[in-house]
Every structure is written in C-alpha cells, then in structure tokens.
Amino acid sequence: MATVLNGGVHGISNFALLQTYKSRFEELTETERKKDELIMELLRQNEQLSGLLERYEDDLEREKSYARLSQKEIRDLKTQFGDAEDKLNSYPYIQVLIDGDGMLFHLDLLKKKKEGGSEAAELLLSEIRDLVRSNREDLCIKGDFEIRALVFANLDGLSKALVKSNILKQGDLQQFFMGFTQRLEHLNFIDVGYGKEMADSKIRGEFLFHLKDPRCRLILFGGGHDNGYAPFLKTCTATNPNYPIWLLEGPPMAREIASMNLPSQKLHDLFSKDSQNEITNGSPISAPAILTPTTSSLNGHVNGSNGGSVTYDSPQKFSYASAAISAPPGLIRPTSIHYNSSPTLETSKTITISGSGTSTSSNNPPRGIQHTMVPFADAERVNYIKNLSPRACNNFYLRGACYQQPCPYSHKYKLSNEDVKTLKYIIERSKPCQQLKKRGFCEDEKCYYGHQCPFRTNAEAATDGRCSNFYCRFCQDDE
Numbered sequence: 001m002a003t004v005l006n007g008g009v010h011g012i013s014n015f016a017l018l019q020t021y022k023s024r025f026e027e028l029t030e031t032e033r034k035k036d037e038l039i040m041e042l043l044r045q046n047e048q049l050s051g052l053l054e055r056y057e058d059d060l061e062r063e064k065s066y067a068r069l070s071q072k073e074i075r076d077l078k079t080q081f082g083d084a085e086d087k088l089n090s091y092p093y094i095q096v097l098i099d100g101d102g103m104l105f106h107l108d109l110l111k112k113k114k115e116g117g118s119e120a121a122e123l124l125l126s127e128i129r130d131l132v133r134s135n136r137e138d139l140c141i142k143g144d145f146e147i148r149a150l151v152f153a154n155l156d157g158l159s160k161a162l163v164k165s166n167i168l169k170q171g172d173l174q175q176f177f178m179g180f181t182q183r184l185e186h187l188n189f190i191d192v193g194y195g196k197e198m199a200d201s202k203i204r205g206e207f208l209f210h211l212k213d214p215r216c217r218l219i220l221f222g223g224g225h226d227n228g229y230a231p232f233l234k235t236c237t238a239t240n241p242n243y244p245i246w247l248l249e250g251p252p253m254a255r256e257i258a259s260m261n262l263p264s265q266k267l268h269d270l271f272s273k274d275s276q277n278e279i280t281n282g283s284p285i286s287a288p289a290i291l292t293p294t295t296s297s298l299n300g301h302v303n304g305s306n307g308g309s310v311t312y313d314s315p316q317k318f319s320y321a322s323a324a325i326s327a328p329p330g331l332i333r334p335t336s337i338h339y340n341s342s343p344t345l346e347t348s349k350t351i352t353i354s355g356s357g358t359s360t361s362s363n364n365p366p367r368g369i370q371h372t373m374v375p376f377a378d379a380e381r382v383n384y385i386k387n388l389s390p391r392a393c394n395n396f397y398l399r400g401a402c403y404q405q406p407c408p409y410s411h412k413y414k415l416s417n418e419d420v421k422t423l424k425y426i427i428e429r430s431k432p433c434q435q436l437k438k439r440g441f442c443e444d445e446k447c448y449y450g451h452q453c454p455f456r457t458n459a460e461a462a463t464d465g466r467c468s469n470f471y472c473r474f475c476q477d478d479e
Helices: 002-007 014-090 113-133 155-164 172-183 198-211 227-239 276-281 321-326 379-386 394-398 417-427 434-439 458-462
Strands: 093-099 146-153 187-191 216-222 245-248 301-303 309-311
Touching: 093 113, 093 198, 113 146, 113 172, 113 187, 146 198, 155 172, 155 187, 155 276, 172 187, 198 216, 198 227, 227 245, 379 417, 394 417
Parallel strands: 093 146, 093 216, 146 187, 216 245
Antiparallel strands: 301 309
C-alpha cells in the first residue's frame, strides 16, 4: 500500500498523475465552456431568425392581401374597360360638316321649301348609311351608329342672293332649313350671320372637337370648293394620319384641296354641282350661246331680230346707223360719235383688290384666278349697251346660260363679240366681286364682276391700293 502511494500507479508519481487529471479536467471544462457558448450562439441566432421569420410572414400576409386587392381592382378595371369599350362600340357616330355658303343643296330641293328640307335630311341619312355599311370594317363599326350633320351658312345673305336671282322667294330658304333641322334631332343648321369666314371658323372648331372624340369614326366634309380650308385640312391629316376624313362632292374641288387626294363621296341628287356664284350669276349648264358675226363678207353681218342687220366697219369700229331697225322701241342710238373715249386701265396682273382693300404685287400674287379687265370700250357702244331695254342678261351673254326662270332680262339680242366685251367692261367697273371682297380671292373663271378698282390712280395703287373715294364699293369693306 505504501508502495502504491509512494510509487504511484504504473510507475507514475502521484504528483504527476494529479497534474494529468487536472490538465484533462481543464480541457474538459474548456470543452464544456465552448459547448455552452455554441449553444448560446445558436439560441441567439435562432431568436434572430425567429424574428425575421415572423416579419417575413407578416410581409407575406400583407403582400397576399395587396395581391388580392390588386386582383380585385384589375378585375373591376377590366369590367369597367369592357363596359367603356362596349359603350364606344355601341355609340359610334359619323359627323357631317357642310359649308352651306358655297355648297348648296340641289335647287329642286330648295324650291320645295320645308318639304324639301325634310327630303334633303332623309337623302343625306340614306346615302351616308349606305356608305358606312359598305365600309364597316375600315371604320371599325360593328353595330348601330349615329349620323350627325351641321350646316353652317349666312342665312340672310344666302337667301337674299337666291331671291335676287329669282331662284327662290322670300322665306323659302328659311323654310327649307327649318324642315331640314326639324326632321331629326342630330341634323342641324347654324346661321353664322354676316362676317368674313364665320362659317370657316365654326367648321374648324367642330373639326378639332370631333377629331378628339374616339366615338367619331368618320368626318364627311362639304367644303372642298374653298381653297381656304386647304392649310387646315393638311394640318389635320398630318397630325392624324390614320383618321378618316372624306370629302363630299358638290361644286368643283379647289385645286389645293384636290391635290391632297383625300377620299371623296358623291351623294346623288343632294348637292348642286355648281357654286353659289355660278347659281346666282348663271351657271354654264349648256353650250355658250354667244353669237358671233359671220365671215361671209369683209364687213361681217349678224342677223337682226326683225330681219335687219348690224354692220361692223372693222373689228374695233362700230356703226349703229344701219342697225336701227333691230333696236328696241324708244331706243335712240347716236350715230355721229366715232371715237374711243374710255381710258386704258391697268390690268389685274399689276394690282388686285384683296378683301381688305390692300394691294398685292405680281411678285407675290394672291390666291385664286387673276382676272384681267377689258381695257377700253367705244363710247358709242357703251351707250348702246346701257340703253338696251330690257337690259341684256349678263348671265346669258357672259356665262352662256341663265338659271333664272323666268328671267326679267332679255336673251334675244344678237350681240357680237365686241358687244359682249363692252357688256363686261360696264359690269366690272360698276359691281365688285363679292367673293373677292369676302375671301380675298376669286376662283370663278367665268366671273364677270370687278376684281380691281377702276378709279384709283397709280399713286394710290402703289400705297395701300385704295382710291380716295371713301364710299367706293371696290376699295371699302362692306359693313
């Protein structure tokens, strides 16, 4: 026993053995400490992860809630979109815009007054319905559609022009548009009154409004006769290249608008083929009826109405001595005057009248046709034409035909080329062209009214283009 204690175990001293146990215990203690630290670290990480998990679970629930709300909103929006799309498809419309000052309804309809207005409304709707039904796919129209029409015009001015030309009686045009407007709720006539381009500005405003309306599938425009619409139409087609704008056929298309190659549609027996000027002044609906001298002799003879003859001494010189038997009763022709007393005037190639009375040089010519005045006329021939009774019909002799039935003027005179030139000489110095004064240009090739002031001096023409006469109907604007 003493040996074990003193000698240790396996020959190891007790001290050394204790040191070994102590060392092993310390190692074991360190291991336990590290184990505890690891457990504590795992517990802390678990606590953190548990917090993150709880937060993520909250976020997930919130996102699920948002997703459910979003899906509901999407379903609601789809329903609303479908309803809106159904409404758009259910209520498409065609808009018709007509400049009634220049694009007149057929005269046969106008003469029927209120009944003609109702008939015109029915024809307009019928023609457009057929047009749309044959172009449903292009116009994106599946079901029913509406037709709306607006006609803009100066009712009083247009009525006076037609009454003065013996085409209609006082109040007939008002009755016509009353029948047109009362026939259906979406067909309306708007009286724009007097004023330059009042109808134009109204039509432009309606154009811009309907271009923005997705329900409007087509604009039918009745104003292609007026070049003044060309810049506006070009802007509309440039900014809305896929929007259908079609022209209604009536009077001849203005050159600038015709060059745009827009689709056009003819509505049969609804609009007149002639402009207001041609209708009220006499349109060339038949071959020209101007009679010219025969060339059977050097002097040239034209048969008189009573079997006599009118003799010309030369193409420019004229004698009425031998023509007395064909004169109207009571007409006295001077026979001793043989001179050209009228001065030679400037032609419209130098100075023309605009709507405001200002002058325009040849370097920057105005729009429209440049009419040239008859430069001079024989004084005796002027007196002869002025004293004809009844007066010679301007439309018949200068345009070739007359719309007025019955016409208060005569178509029976045998006027030569020089007589016709003298008639034009007289008219263009007494009556200014109203289209020129209104719009600043005239596009009627056969217009025989005045297109420049015959009274102004060269000095006045070089300044503001107006003559010194404050009451001059050529230079002063109409009230």
